[in-house]
Amino acid sequence: MLFPKHVLILTILLFFMSLTFSAASAGEELSFTTDRPRVEVGVDFNGAAVKFAGRAPEGSQVYVKATGPVRPVNLSKQGKKNFLWLTVESVGVEGMPAFFKVLSSNGFNHLPPDVREETGITGTYDLLMKNARVAVRNEEVKQELVGRDASAYLNALISVNEREGLYGYVEKGIKVHNGEFAGTLYLPANVPYGCINLKVYAVKDGVIVARDSGRIDIGPVGLIRLADQAAEKYSPLYGAASIGVALAAGFAVAQLFKKLNGLLGRQDSFTAGH
Amino acid sequence: MNLYLAVAGMPVNPLIILGLGGIVGMMSGLFGVGGGFLLTPLLMMFGIPPAVAAASDSNQIVAASCSGALAHKRLGNVDIKMGLIFLSGAVAGGTFGTQMVKVLRLLGNYDVTVKLVYVVLLALVGGFMLWESLRASRGLNRHPTKAGAGIKYLMSRLPLQTEFRVSGIRASIVFVVGLGFLVGFLAALLGVGGGFITVPAMIYLLGMPTLVAIGTDLFQIVFTSINVTFQQAVINHSVDVLLAVLLFCGSTIGAQLGARLCRYFRPEQLRVLLAVIVLLVMVKLAMGLVTAPEELITLSGAGGGH
Numbered sequence: 001m002l003f004p005k006h007v008l009i010l011t012i013l014l015f016f017m018s019l020t021f022s023a024a025s026a027g028e029e030l031s032f033t034t035d036r037p038r039v040e041v042g043v044d045f046n047g048a049a050v051k052f053a054g055r056a057p058e059g060s061q062v063y064v065k066a067t068g069p070v071r072p073v074n075l076s077k078q079g080k081k082n083f084l085w086l087t088v089e090s091v092g093v094e095g096m097p098a099f100f101k102v103l104s105s106n107g108f109n110h111l112p113p114d115v116r117e118e119t120g121i122t123g124t125y126d127l128l129m130k131n132a133r134v135a136v137r138n139e140e141v142k143q144e145l146v147g148r149d150a151s152a153y154l155n156a157l158i159s160v161n162e163r164e165g166l167y168g169y170v171e172k173g174i175k176v177h178n179g180e181f182a183g184t185l186y187l188p189a190n191v192p193y194g195c196i197n198l199k200v201y202a203v204k205d206g207v208i209v210a211r212d213s214g215r216i217d218i219g220p221v222g223l224i225r226l227a228d229q230a231a232e233k234y235s236p237l238y239g240a241a242s243i244g245v246a247l248a249a250g251f252a253v254a255q256l257f258k259k260l261n262g263l264l265g266r267q268d269s270f271t272a273g274h
Numbered sequence: 275m276n277l278y279l280a281v282a283g284m285p286v287n288p289l290i291i292l293g294l295g296g297i298v299g300m301m302s303g304l305f306g307v308g309g310g311f312l313l314t315p316l317l318m319m320f321g322i323p324p325a326v327a328a329a330s331d332s333n334q335i336v337a338a339s340c341s342g343a344l345a346h347k348r349l350g351n352v353d354i355k356m357g358l359i360f361l362s363g364a365v366a367g368g369t370f371g372t373q374m375v376k377v378l379r380l381l382g383n384y385d386v387t388v389k390l391v392y393v394v395l396l397a398l399v400g401g402f403m404l405w406e407s408l409r410a411s412r413g414l415n416r417h418p419t420k421a422g423a424g425i426k427y428l429m430s431r432l433p434l435q436t437e438f439r440v441s442g443i444r445a446s447i448v449f450v451v452g453l454g455f456l457v458g459f460l461a462a463l464l465g466v467g468g469g470f471i472t473v474p475a476m477i478y479l480l481g482m483p484t485l486v487a488i489g490t491d492l493f494q495i496v497f498t499s500i501n502v503t504f505q506q507a508v509i510n511h512s513v514d515v516l517l518a519v520l521l522f523c524g525s526t527i528g529a530q531l532g533a534r535l536c537r538y539f540r541p542e543q544l545r546v547l548l549a550v551i552v553l554l555v556m557v558k559l560a561m562g563l564v565t566a567p568e569e570l571i572t573l574s575g576a577g578g579g580h
Contacts, residue, residue, distance in 0.1 A: 239507025
């Protein structure tokens with residue numbers, strides 16, 4: 001079978017070109033792994049440090065954004081009424097993630113506006129606040145707050161979350177060396193249960209050159225899982241069990257001190273008060 | 275090492291919780307009344323959410339009162355008839371109080387209401403105890419006060435009068451049920467057993483002997499705290515059984531140490547000391563109500579981070 005010469009040359013050229021392109025795209029690839037895809041909350045849980053590492057294109061800076069589950073939160077505002085500091089307004093906040101942390105190998109100011117908008121990494125919490133809704137709770141008609149009224153609550157919530165280690169921007173929290181990067185994401189003890197989504201971006205010369213994603217699942221295990229589920233889903237049974245444990249403990253202590261008093265030859269005395 | 279509390283949603287140092295239970299238990303053993311009314315604010319000071327602190331305190335009161343009531347029953351200090359009638363009012367008051375907790379939490383005024391009621395009660399109980407114990411130390415308590423005599427007269431005019439043989443008194447069932455309702459309501463609202471109100475009321479208003487008042491109070495508190503714990507678990511999901519167990523372990527040991535320390539004080543000296551402690555707690559809580567908070571906007575609602 002005859003094979004035209006120019007077709008053969010074109011095929012060989014295409015083969016080498018594809019090799020070249022695949023090599024180039026391999027250079028732009030981003031790989032990312034964590035040392036623990038699942039964080040278990042047990043009786044000894046006191047927070048966790050999740051280590052991550054990977055390869056990023058040569059010369060790029062790495063940004064990792066961790067966003068936790070979105071949960072409604074209630075806030076109260078104190079005000080002075082008749083010499084007493086009382087709750088003057090209660091609101092519900094929806095649309096704010098319960099966990100939000102960004103780590104980077106470089107400063108956040110280096111990101112151009114379009115990259116900031118695309119990634120949601122702005123160095124502030126403005127985008128989170130934009131997507132949140134604040135409504136007064138103790139009104140029969142749900143009244144949504146906007147502008148400065150809403151911002152006051154959202155800023156307070158962000159301050160609380162920052163203080164508790166649930167929110168934060170960590171500049172230089174990622175080390176990059178020879179195309180390899182590594183960092184640690186700290187989860188405080190009160191981290192919410194659920195999935196934390198991880199978005200990883202490699203940025204070079206103001207352009208996103210590669211991206212990847214991952215997740216960390218956080219959930220209770222053992223006794224904590226049992227107690228948490230029982231308290232929420234089987235509350236009558238949990239309540240009865242709590243009472244049973246307390247009655248058994250009270251009875252056991254009464255018997256113990258009765259025996260101890262008997263051994264010491266003393267008259268029975270009453271034990272714990274109330 | 276810290277221990278994670280499933281319902282509170284936060285880790286605590288178990289030694290601190292045992293210590294808190296121990297301190298309060300020692301006060302119980304030392305002074306004969308109270309403990310729970312100090313424990314809830316102490317737990318709040320250590321970061322436990324108010325609703326979890328109150329509900330778990332109720333749960334530990336089940337254990338503590340059960341232990342104490344069994345000891346008193348063996349000594350013949352429990353008036354079961356009085357206890358059961360008192361209980362009927364206390365169960366109704368406890369159920370009503372738990373519903374009120376739910377409403378107050380929705381309104382966002384739970385914390386401040388708890389503090390306000392605490393301040394008033396602590397001021398009344400502390401003030402009365404200080405006045406009464408100082409009078410006792412001067413030998414001036416032989417005759418009933420005008421207010422006490424007035425209440426006794428009112429009680430004798432109410433319907434459904436009956437004999438309470440163990441207590442050796444005659445009283446109106448209506449009055450006893452009303453007193454029970456008030457105590458049950460406060461127990462649910464504040465997460466306390468109510469002993470610091472019931473025992474003085476039984477002694478000064480009903481005229482019961484001190485030891486029978488303490489024993490009967492413990493007997494009925496077993497049931498009221500069971501009711502409050504169950505209601506809190508079902509309606510508010512705020513009972514943390516691990517926290518309650520830690521508290522109880524501490525309070526029983528503390529109560530035994532306190533009971534042994536008792537021998538080194540005269541009764542009126544003990545009452546003066548307790549009155550001073552109660553009044554100090556009252557002043558601290560009152561200061562919190564009249565001074566500006568560090569932050570005007572705070573998280574509200576029970577439970578921890580989950």
